[in-house]
Amino acid sequence: MYTEKVMDHFTNPRNVGEIENASGVGTVGNAKCGDIMRIYLDIDDSGVIKDVKFKTFGCGAAVATSSMATELVKGKTVNEALQVTNKAVMEALDGLPPVKVHCSLLAEEAIHAALWDYAEKKGIKIEGLEKPKSDIHEGEESEEY
Amino acid sequence: MDRKIYLDNAATTKTRPEVVEAMLPYFTELYGNPSSVYEFATQNKKAVDEARGIIARALGADISEIYFTGSGTEADNWALKAVADAYASKGNHIITSKIEHHAILHTCEYLEKHGVEVSYIDVDENGILKLDQLEKAIRPTTVLISVMFANNEIGTLQPIKEIGEIAKKHNILFHTDAVQAFGQLPIDVNELGIDMLSASAHKLNGPKGIGFLYIRKGVKIRSFVHGGAQERQRRAGTENVPGIVGFGKAVELALATMQERAEKEIKLRNLLMKRILEEIPFVRVNGDKVRRLPNNANFSFQFIEGESLLIMLDMNNICASSGSACTSGSLDPSHVLLAIGLPHEIAHGSLRLTVSDEITEEEIHYTVDKIKEIVEKLRKMSPLYEDFMKKR
Ligand SMILES: Cc1ncc(COP(=O)(O)O)c(C=O)c1O
Numbered sequence: 001m002y003t004e005k006v007m008d009h010f011t012n013p014r015n016v017g018e019i020e021n022a023s024g025v026g027t028v029g030n031a032k033c034g035d036i037m038r039i040y041l042d043i044d045d046s047g048v049i050k051d052v053k054f055k056t057f058g059c060g061a062a063v064a065t066s067s068m069a070t071e072l073v074k075g076k077t078v079n080e081a082l083q084v085t086n087k088a089v090m091e092a093l094d095g096l097p098p099v100k101v102h103c104s105l106l107a108e109e110a111i112h113a114a115l116w117d118y119a120e121k122k123g124i125k126i127e128g129l130e131k132p133k134s135d136i137h138e139g140e141e142s143e144e145y
Numbered sequence: 146m147d148r149k150i151y152l153d154n155a156a157t158t159k160t161r162p163e164v165v166e167a168m169l170p171y172f173t174e175l176y177g178n179p180s181s182v183y184e185f186a187t188q189n190k191k192a193v194d195e196a197r198g199i200i201a202r203a204l205g206a207d208i209s210e211i212y213f214t215g216s217g218t219e220a221d222n223w224a225l226k227a228v229a230d231a232y233a234s235k236g237n238h239i240i241t242s243k244i245e246h247h248a249i250l251h252t253c254e255y256l257e258k259h260g261v262e263v264s265y266i267d268v269d270e271n272g273i274l275k276l277d278q279l280e281k282a283i284r285p286t287t288v289l290i291s292v293m294f295a296n297n298e299i300g301t302l303q304p305i306k307e308i309g310e311i312a313k314k315h316n317i318l319f320h321t322d323a324v325q326a327f328g329q330l331p332i333d334v335n336e337l338g339i340d341m342l343s344a345s346a347h348k349l350n351g352p353k354g355i356g357f358l359y360i361r362k363g364v365k366i367r368s369f370v371h372g373g374a375q376e377r378q379r380r381a382g383t384e385n386v387p388g389i390v391g392f393g394k395a396v397e398l399a400l401a402t403m404q405e406r407a408e409k410e411i412k413l414r415n416l417l418m419k420r421i422l423e424e425i426p427f428v429r430v431n432g433d434k435v436r437r438l439p440n441n442a443n444f445s446f447q448f449i450e451g452e453s454l455l456i457m458l459d460m461n462n463i464c465a466s467s468g469s470a471c472t473s474g475s476l477d478p479s480h481v482l483l484a485i486g487l488p489h490e491i492a493h494g495s496l497r498l499t500v501s502d503e504i505t506e507e508e509i510h511y512t513v514d515k516i517k518e519i520v521e522k523l524r525k526m527s528p529l530y531e532d533f534m535k536k537r
Contacts, residue, residue, distance in 0.1 A: 002456075010456065016526050027528060034450060034469065034478065034493035038528040055528040057490070059452035059469070063526065 002060060003094040009064035014071050017053040024121065026113025028106055028132060035062040035103060037110040039070065043118055047078045054110070061100035068092050069107035078118070081111060082128055109133070150508045153464045154348075154440055155297050155325060155499040160391070161350040167394040168352065171387040179384050180373065189386050196393025203396050204342065204359055205333040212358050212376045213389055214369075217324040217345030220358035221248035223369040223380070224320045224341045228289045229261050231365040232318075236286025240264045240317075242274050242303075243484040245293050248343075249322055250480070262286075271433035272301035272485050280311055289318045294326035294342075298468055298481045298497055299432030300441025302326070309338025318364060324348055324356075328399035329407065329438060340364055346388065351395030355388035406502045407439040413500045413509055414442050420513040425520055431482060431495065440501065443468075445487060446494045448530035449523040454496055457519040463512055468495040490529065 002010070019040035029036035035058035042051035052074050056066040069089050073081040086104035090096050096104060113132040119125060151159070177186030179193055194208070201208040214220045229239065241253055243265045253263045264282040267275050274292055290312050295302050305321060312319035320341035323332060327342075328349030334342060341364065345356040360366050372381030399406075418430060427447040446454070451467030458465050468479030469492070477483070478492035487495075498512070524530040 007456075010453070011460065013526065018531065034490055036528050038531075055526055055531055057448065057527045057529045058450050060456045062450070063453060 005093045006064040009067040010060040013067040024114040024118025028109040039110040039114040041114045061103040065104045065107040150463045152498040154501045157347045158350045164391045164394045168387040168391040196389045199393040214356045217356040218248040220343035220356045225252045227367040230367045232288040236288045238262045238286040239289045241291045242266050244481045272299050291320040294321045294323040295438050297325045299443045300438035301432045302436045346392040349399045352391040409502045410439040440499045442498045445491045448527045449494045461515045466497045469493045
């Protein structure tokens, strides 16, 4: 079902984790499919993404796209990161099954959400960045059984 | 472990070697068409009737009440569509449950587009049908109640006898999809008041692509496939002789080993449940603890998603299934898990393990060890788990 690249990024995901006092954090979720993605960015004064981490609740494709997206934005400037589209993520993974394309959209949105958070914290405006739609508030999803 | 550990016996089962052996001659030497008149072919007619007899006896039915079909799905389709058609002058209302297999639910959706009204009855948190709601849903125009014997995801057994009594009291036909139950539990159609019953061979160590519909004598029914005189003209087409013979053999073996198999499966299943509940936090068992199929275990692991879990189990040679959206081909998690009241994200984290009598305790232990590892790994990756731990 999945390409070798997807399986690789799913089983050995890159950049899993959290960044304390991150420059920007974005959490997006697709309630329908039950995928939730969170991206942490550490951005230096010159606007370069020094470090990036993610956490994802979701299927194999969701984990793999998060992992690949973090790889693609690491070391890039904010403006370059903005150019990382879901198509680029998919291509880097050698494709996704059609039903999983929305997972790659989510990765793009998560990066945008983290960049938006960064811009808000810094009080700046990033050209071409729109407020992400599906931001989820922390903790809202947890319910104990 | 090099060996594959197959824990998806609700999806399908291994065809037993004795079954394959019984089938083989009907591919090679005994290939005649049962409808032909010569002696060579009449042997095949006899073989088909013998299998029909085994199945009829297994249900306490008459041999003339068993109609072979190409699958359990076909039997379900037939039962619903034929009753809706044959009883249209009495009424156009069917009652079913919210947790039926898609073979029933999608047929109901189709019928709804053609003027049939369908009531979908709720189940409780363990997946047991709400009988009071069922009785209240009955109308003068109700022609059929169709409720599954056992659920394929959570294994819950329905109060079939009580449903049969309600149907009889109101003079309504009662169909049950017994695909998961037939061959696993004793079923007597007279004792339980069942008018129609669907089953499928591949769930009880028989071959794939062969099922049957039991239709009680006196039930008006329409032909489902038109053509020759096979299956009393109601389901035309040259019989799948090897499949039918294999089905008969599988039923014979299933009946002979039922008790012993159930005991073994319950023991393995309980070991699996006990270890998982004791050793993994934030997990729940879905389905009824007592009224459930012997081989079924169904869990929801909080904060993780089922498909990821399945892929990682697969990499460890363990075959299982999940009710997560990503495994259903749609975007919604299983309708069964939602019907028992699970929130979406808990339903997404479900895992179904269905054992067989060929599984060993060692394999169960290995599986639990792997599940523990994988759940931990996926939780470390989960933003839901992170939030939950921070809030504590
Ligand atoms: C409850 C139930 N009904 C119907 C079916 C369909 O049976 P078949 O695979 O023979 O079409 C299944 C099997 O998936 C089932 O579990």
